[in-house]
Amino acid sequence: MSDNNGVRKVVLAYSGGLDTSVILAWLRERHQCEVVAFIADLGQGEELDRARDKAYKIGASEVYVEDLREEFARDYVFPVLRANAVYEDGYLLGSAIGRPLISARQIEIARKVGADAVAHGATGKGNDQVRFELAYQALQPDIKIITPWREWDLHSRSELLAFAADHGIPIDRTGSAERPYSVDANLVNTTYEGELLEDPAVPAPNGVFFRVRDLRDAVDEPETVRIGFRAGDPVSIDGEERSPAEVFALLNELASRHGVGRVDMVENRILGMKTRGVYESPGATVLLAAHQALEAMVLDGEVALLKRELMPRYANLVYRGLWFAPERHMLQAAIDYSQTDVTGEVEVALYKGNVTVQRRAAERSRYNRGLVTFEQATSYDLSHPEGYIRMTGLRFRTVPGGSK
Incomplete structure (x- = not known):
């Protein structure tokens, strides 16, 4: 026909x-x-x-x-990384x-x-x-x-x-x-779903995975890697400049050896049903941790708070296929503005599925050791917090009988 x-x-x-x-x-x-x-x-x-x-x-x-x-x-991937975008806490x-x-x-x-x-x-x-x-x-x-x-x-x-x-x-x-399940792979992740993975009560068998090592087979010694960022994007590994795809290829290989990047979750699909997704995202998991650590050094506190509030909305837009929508472009502009000073280097240790930030340094860091030291600070007047505390607590003191 x-x-x-x-x-x-x-x-x-x-x-x-x-x-x-x-x-x-x-x-x-x-x-x-x-x-x-x-x-x-x-x-x-x-x-x-x-x-x-x-x-x-x-x-x-x-x-x-x-x-x-x-x-x-x-x-495509780097803009998502600048947003620290994660869908429903896992994907x-x-x-x-x-x-x-x-x-x-x-x-x-x-x-x-x-x-x-x-x-x-x-x-x-x-x-x-x-x-x-x-x-x-x-x-x-x-x-x-x-x-x-x-x-x-x-x-x-x-x-x-x-x-x-x-x-x-x-x-x-x-x-x-x-394989009795669906497999989709690219530079960022491998997705497994359907058929033998459809029952969330049944653990995914070890034979499902082919990208990230099982923790029992992971390397027995921690390994460190230094990731350099420029305006929010990763540009070097251990001091050597790398192209975007090379950054992922190297980190995928390294993180996979240490069992980093497996996720097993139940998520809400676009059309309203729930589905179980099993993912392996080794390099992306490392980059997310490193990027967040560098942002913590650089971003203004209120900007960081606003960015965290925007992230779920941004992640939902990407998940729902709205990459080319005007609202995604608008959010991207705000996110990219926040990345202007996110330049520096982060060292992480990889071991048995964990990514541990060990060191971070930024060119335009807002971290001021002179202000936070427990030694005598030269640029901080210890009497100033009293006014802030009294004004913040004013509303408590104006309630008859105290706050309930």
């Missing part, structure tokens, strides 16, 4: 896995259209040339494979922040090749369908969006496998293809 719906050419966000491979063939069959596959390298550590060859074999007219790791880290937004970049490049390719539609492989219950499609609409409102998981009659893994077999689609039965 064909249903062209006026679509001539579609750009598909393609991963090489079962879902998007079936989608590629389904698009050609159902819509009788040309399909351009786009494969984004966000640091997932997979062999992307194999995915490219597979897309051509299934019937893609063109395949774009692009290394976006530096852009991802610099223009460091690695997958959530990858979708806007993929979508933006998809739209650029669609314009380049003259496509009139875009498509993605996100399911009908998950968050990513919202993230992809809100980004498409923000960047090109008139683009047609094809959502196979909300349109076709394939509703299970077995039906997808049967479709693949009927259409001669090769299925890689090694690695993640054999």
Whole structure:
């Protein structure tokens, strides 16, 4: 059965896995259209040339494979880091922040090749369908969006496998293809969810994880690392300048050895249901701790308080796919203003899943040892607090009989 719906050419966000491979063939069959596959390298550590060859074999007219790791880290992850953004106290937004970049490049390719539609492989219950499609609409409102998981009659893994077999689609039965759960990886994190992880009362088996070492296998001696920041962004490791993607690659490797960065949580999805997410974010966990430690030296107290109040709102915007929304840009401007003086170096120790800040130094630190020392301070009059205390306590003293 064909249903062209006026679509001539579609750009598909393609991963090489079962879902998007079936989608590629389904698009050609159902819509009788040309399909351009786009494969984004966000640091997932997979062999992307194999995915490219597979897309051509299934019937893609063109395949774009692009290394976006530096852009991802610099223009998407670092702004989130400046905000110290964490969703619901655990999720460091690695997958959530990858979708806007993929979508933006998809739209650029669609314009380049003259496509009139875009498509993605996100399911009908998950968050990513919202993230992809809100980004498409923000960047090109008139683009047609094809959502196979909300349109076709394939509703299970077995039906997808049967479709693949009927259409001669090769299925890689090694690695993640054999795992009974969903896996999504990039430079920032690896996400595991679904199937055997759907019961929050059942611990995630050790075989689930492949990025961060189990604590029992972690290195037995602590290891220190110095992270240099400039205007809120990490720029060096142990005194050596590194590119944004290199910073993550080095810290991912180091933190993983020490069992740093595993999170197992139940979170609220965009569409209202709760889901269990298991995450590994080794380098990002280290950077968050170091960045917060440096901010504590530099930020004005009221600015720091306001920034902490804004963070959950910012994290919610990113999680809900509103990266290109005006309110996210507005919050980002405020956050980036606060980072002007967040320049310095932080030393942390990594050991058995822990990140411990040991030393921090900032170029424009507000920390004044002369004011806080227990020795005789030369620039502080010990009589001054009395006036502050009396004025603050005035409202207590004006209540008849004292405060209840």
